[in-house]
Structure formats: structure tokens, C-alpha cells
Amino acid sequence: METKLITCPNAEQTIVGYIDGNLSTDDRISFERHMASCQVCRTIERELRMTQTLLRTLPSVEPRQDFEARLAARIADVKLKPSPWWMRVWLPSYVKPARRRHVAIPVVAVASVVASLGFVYVSRVPTVKTGAVQTAAASDETAVLSELANQHHAASATQSLGDTSGVVVVASDMATGGSW
Amino acid sequence: MHQDAELIARCQRADASAFDAIVARYKTKIYHYLYRMTGNAEDADDLTQEVFIRMYTNIGKFRAEASLSTWLFRIAGNLAVDRFRRTKNSRRLVTSLDAPIQVGEEEASRDVPDMSMAPEVLVGRRELADHIESALAKLPAKLRSAVILFDVEGMSYDEIAGVEGIPLGTVKSRIFNARVALRDSLRPYLETE
Numbered sequence: 001m002e003t004k005l006i007t008c009p010n011a012e013q014t015i016v017g018y019i020d021g022n023l024s025t026d027d028r029i030s031f032e033r034h035m036a037s038c039q040v041c042r043t044i045e046r047e048l049r050m051t052q053t054l055l056r057t058l059p060s061v062e063p064r065q066d067f068e069a070r071l072a073a074r075i076a077d078v079k080l081k082p083s084p085w086w087m088r089v090w091l092p093s094y095v096k097p098a099r100r101r102h103v104a105i106p107v108v109a110v111a112s113v114v115a116s117l118g119f120v121y122v123s124r125v126p127t128v129k130t131g132a133v134q135t136a137a138a139s140d141e142t143a144v145l146s147e148l149a150n151q152h153h154a155a156s157a158t159q160s161l162g163d164t165s166g167v168v169v170v171a172s173d174m175a176t177g178g179s180w
Numbered sequence: 181m182h183q184d185a186e187l188i189a190r191c192q193r194a195d196a197s198a199f200d201a202i203v204a205r206y207k208t209k210i211y212h213y214l215y216r217m218t219g220n221a222e223d224a225d226d227l228t229q230e231v232f233i234r235m236y237t238n239i240g241k242f243r244a245e246a247s248l249s250t251w252l253f254r255i256a257g258n259l260a261v262d263r264f265r266r267t268k269n270s271r272r273l274v275t276s277l278d279a280p281i282q283v284g285e286e287e288a289s290r291d292v293p294d295m296s297m298a299p300e301v302l303v304g305r306r307e308l309a310d311h312i313e314s315a316l317a318k319l320p321a322k323l324r325s326a327v328i329l330f331d332v333e334g335m336s337y338d339e340i341a342g343v344e345g346i347p348l349g350t351v352k353s354r355i356f357n358a359r360v361a362l363r364d365s366l367r368p369y370l371e372t373e
Contacts, residue, residue: 012356013349020330020355022337048356050370051363055331058309063211063225068203071229075236 011041019049184248191239199239202248203232209249209333210256216328217260219317227259234259250342253329257343261321308369315365319358326351327358 017023018031035042064070190198210231215224234255235242242251316324322344329335329343340351363370 013352016352016356016359020337047363047370048359051359051366052331054308054312054366054369055327055362058216058312058332060208061212061215061221061224063207063228067207067211067225067229068200071203071232074229074233078233078237 011044015041015045015048018045019052185244188239188242188244188248192242199236202235206249206252207232210252213253213328213333214256214260216313216316216332217257217321217324218263219313223263227256227263230259231256246342247339250339253333253335253343254345257325260325264321311366311369312362315362318365319361323354323358323361326354327362330355 014023014027014031018028023031031041035045184202187198187202191202207228211224211228214227214231215221218224218227231252235252242248246254316328319327325344326340329340330337335343337348337351341348344351346354
């Protein structure tokens with residue numbers, strides 16, 4: 001006879017709790033009263049209890065005697081086998097070990113591209129800027145030197161050998177912290 | 181429980197003897213559960229080893245939010261489900277109760293149970309165990325796990341809720357539905373009254 005469960009709302013958890021001895025005293029008494037007048041629940045309760053009894057007859061099983069020795073060998077193997085460098089990149093803990101390979105490859109690839117672009121940016125932009133500054137500084141320096149040379153030639157042309165008055169002008173420039 | 185916490189703390193300090201003690205304490209329980217989940221000794225053995233390897237490699241991350249037992253059974257359950265998905269070898273797991281048994285090179289029909297015998301009398305008979313295992317193998321993994329943890333491993337509803345990560349009401353529903361399905365598969369052994 002196939003029993004129908006739909007006749008007793010909430011019967012599932014009550015019957016399971018009753019069979020397993022997990023109902024409160026009040027609930028147990030209430031369910032026993034219900035069963036006294038309900039053939040369906042009585043049949044279900046009896047059959048499920050017998051099913052549980054059958055399940056508990058399953059024999060116990062034991063792992064093989066050499067379980068620990070084989071486990072030790074497998075653990076030693078795990079210890080000896082380092083993961084490749086690209087697998088050791090930081091990944092969030094929710095990335096399961098089995099999926100790390102699938103996540104690590106794109107992470108390393110993207111990181112490589114970003115690093116390459118960054119290197120190009122860093123190595124190119126500052127070089128242009130520095131060169132311009134250096135060129136400008138060099139131009140200024142050349143102009144100053146040229147001006148001083150002209151002054152020197154102009155002064156020398158009107159002075160006799162050994163006259164140091166022109167040199168005094170230059171020395172005073174040095175004292176002000178010029179680029180000499 | 182207290183001993184487990186102490187063993188875990190020692191494991192986290194790389195004490196190998198503590199790891200051995202945990203293996204000694206839990207290997208039979210985990211193997212037994214996985215044997216009932218997978219239906220064969222080879223897979224159960226392999227997965228039980230895998231459970232302890234996972235424990236070994238992740239012991240540093242273990243926090244006392246769950247008990248060691250809950251953690252190990254959760255790993256075992258996940259591994260069993262992964263194995264089912266990967267192999268999809270339902271032929272090995274599900275055997276019709278009406279299918280003949282292979283005896284050497286010949287086939288024999290399964291014995292029809294003596295209806296006058298009460299279940300208690302059948303205890304210990306390999307044939308009955310085969311029928312029960314076949315009936316278990318027909319269950320969806322979630323129902324199978326719940327009923328094995330309660331009726332075979334003797335866990336409480338609360339512990340099962342922790343292992344499966346489900347509410348208490350869902351645990352009871354799964355146990356009920358599993359028993360109903362098992363009852364239907366094992367009906368010849370039940371109709372004794």
C-alpha cells in the first residue's frame with residue numbers, strides 16, 4: 001500500500017522528530033494523539049522506523065591497514081612538489097585550490113601586460129622631459145659663457161698685458177655663486 | 181572537542197604527532213561515511229586520504245568557528261560530490277534490485293527475502309547490506325549525505341546542519357525524504373506485518 005503524505009500538513013518534520021526522539025514532551029504527546037486517529041501517519045511512522053532500523057544494520061567498514069603509510073607518502077609528495085612561480089601569485093582565499101590554475105594564468109598575463117605598459121610609460125615620458133630640461137640648461141649656459149667671453153675680449157682689447165682690472169670683474173661674479 | 185582544539189593548535193605549530201593523532205581519531209569515521217556515499221572501497225579510500233591531505237595543507241587557515249569533525253565531514257562531503265560530478269559513473273553506484281548478481285562468470289538471481297523474517301533477523305547478512313547500499317546509491321547526494329550522517333554516523337541534526345551548511349528544518353526534510361525513498365526501495369523487507 002502506497003501511503004499519501006499530503007493528508008497531514010507539517011507531518012514530515014514531526015514524524016522525523018518523533019522517530020528520532022527529538023520532539024518536546026508536549027509535541028510528542030500531541031503527535032501520539034494524532035496518530036491514534038490517523039492511519040496514514042501511523043503507517044508512515046512504522047515504515048520509516050523500520051527503514052531506519054534497516055539502515056543501522058549496515059556493517060561497519062574500516063580503511064586498509066596501510067592507510068597511514070600511504071597517507072604519509074602522499075603528503076611527502078605534496079611537500080616535495082612546489083607549485084610553479086606563476087601559481088604562487090597572491091589570490092583571494094575564496095579561489096578554490098582546484099581553480100587556482102585557471103585564475104592564476106589570466107592574472108599573471110594581465111599583470112605582465114600592465115607591467116610592460118608601465119615600464120614603457122616610465123622609461124619614455126621622463127626621458128623626453130629630462131632631455132628638454134637639460135637642453136634648455138645647456139643653452140642658457142652656452143649663452144652665459146658666450147657673453148662672458150665677449151666681455152672678456154672687449155676688456156682685453158683696451159688693456160695692456162698684466163692689467164688685472166678685468167679679472168676683478170670676473171672674480172666678483174664667482175663670489176656671487178655663479179656656475180664657474 | 182577540547183582535545184580536538186588542542187590537537188589543532190599543536191598541528192598549527194607543525195607538531196606531526198598531533199596530525200597523526202587526528203588521523204587516527206577520524207580516519208574510520210570519514211572512511212565509513214565516504215564508503216556509504218560512494219558505494220565502493222577504492223573511492224572511499226582515495227577520498228579519505230584526500231580529506232587528510234586537504235586538512236594538512238589548510239590547517240593554518242582553520243579557525244575554531246566550526247568543530248574539527250564538522251570541518252572534516254564538510255571536506256569529505258564536498259569531495260564526494262566533486263567525484264560524482266567528475267566521474268558521472270552512475271552505473272557503478274546504482275544497481276537495480278531486480279538485476280541479477282554476477283557470480284564468477286555466471287549470473288544468479290537475487291534471493292527474494294523471506295517476508296516472515298523480521299529485520300533484526302536479517303542483521304549481518306551481506307545480501308541485505310547490498311540491497312540497502314543499492315537503495316542508498318539511488319538517492320540524490322544531498323539526501324544520501326543527510327541520512328547517512330544521522331542514521332549511520334549518529335550525528336545530531338545540529339551537527340548535520342553545520343556540515344551541510346543548511347538550516348535545521350532542511351536537515352529534517354532531507355532525512356524524511358531520504359527515508360521515504362529508501363522505504364520505497366526496501367519495501368520487500370518492511371512488509372512484515
